Structures are given as structure tokens and as C-alpha cells.
Amino acid sequence: MKELPVDKGTRVQLHFALKFQDGEVVDSTFEKEPATLEIGDENLPENFEAYLMGMKAGDRESYEVPPEKAFGQHNPNNVQTFKRHEFSADMVLEPGVMISFADARQSELPGVVCRVEGDEVEVDFNHPLAGRTLIFDVEILDVEPAKPTH
Structure with missing residues (x-):
């Protein structure tokens, strides 16, 4: 066989x-x-x-x-900006940190923080590869x- x-x-x-x-x-x-x-x-x-x-x-x-x-290719539409207060106060937010979000269907959607500036937190939802x-x-x-x- x-x-x-x-x-x-x-x-x-x-x-x-x-x-x-x-x-x-x-x-x-x-x-x-x-x-x-x-x-x-x-x-x-x-x-x-x-x-x-x-x-x-x-x-x-x-x-x-x-x-x-x-x-897939990196899609700029998959990078989203949030406000700092939308995250819990004790959450570490710095580039490279992976955060789990729930999408509209409540399934898990991982995102990686790519930029933190003032009150803005930019999260990349593209696959890391x-x-x-x-x-x-x-x-x-x-x-x-x-x-x-x-």
C-alpha cells in the first residue's frame, strides 16, 4: 500500500x-x-x-x-484604529501585543497592536504571515x- x-x-x-x-x-x-x-x-x-x-x-x-x-496579501483595510479607553485600563498596549477580539458572529478574531500614539491604538487584523x-x-x-x- x-x-x-x-x-x-x-x-x-x-x-x-x-x-x-x-x-x-x-x-x-x-x-x-x-x-x-x-x-x-x-x-x-x-x-x-x-x-x-x-x-x-x-x-x-x-x-x-x-x-x-x-x-494572502497584507490588506490595509484590516488595520483599524481604536481609542485607548475602549480597552481595559490594566491592558498592556504596545506594538507586537496580540489581542483577541470577538467579531460580529462572536468568533475569535486576533489582532496585533502595531502603533500606540496618544489616545489612539492601531490594531492589525491581517494574518501575521x-x-x-x-x-x-x-x-x-x-x-x-x-x-x-x-
């Missing part, structure tokens, strides 16, 4: 690493337990799954993933048919 290629309906055991072009590692399983996922279960963004399609156990590849296939080209290293360890979910 070692010849089964990665496709919808397969369970894949793999090692992966996401890196910036300068080699800085964003996330990696190579030094840890491998990841196991089912293609289509949304554990891995669809664009990243697309790179795995057709790979077989033992295959190892490195892909350069442009922003539009990774986490937006606008970045990433290197996606992947090594397929095993591919098997996914178990029926019922």
Missing part, C-alpha cells in the same frame, strides 16, 4: 516546516512527532494541501509558496485510505 498517492479521502502522516525565505522557521514538526491529517479536514489550508496532492510515502519536497497561495512568501518543506511518511467517519 506504500504506493497510494495523497488525494482526497486519504490520511497522511508527514513532517512539514514553514519557513521564511531567509530560513527562519515559523513552524516545524521535523524535530517532533509527525503530523497526521486527512486531506480535506481543514487542518491544513487548502492551498497547502494542493502541494501534497500526488505525493507518496517517502517523497520529500520543498515548495516556495507566494502570499496569495499562503495567507500575510504578504510573506513562505518555504513549505514536506516529507510524506505514510499515506493510507481515510477511515470512514460514521
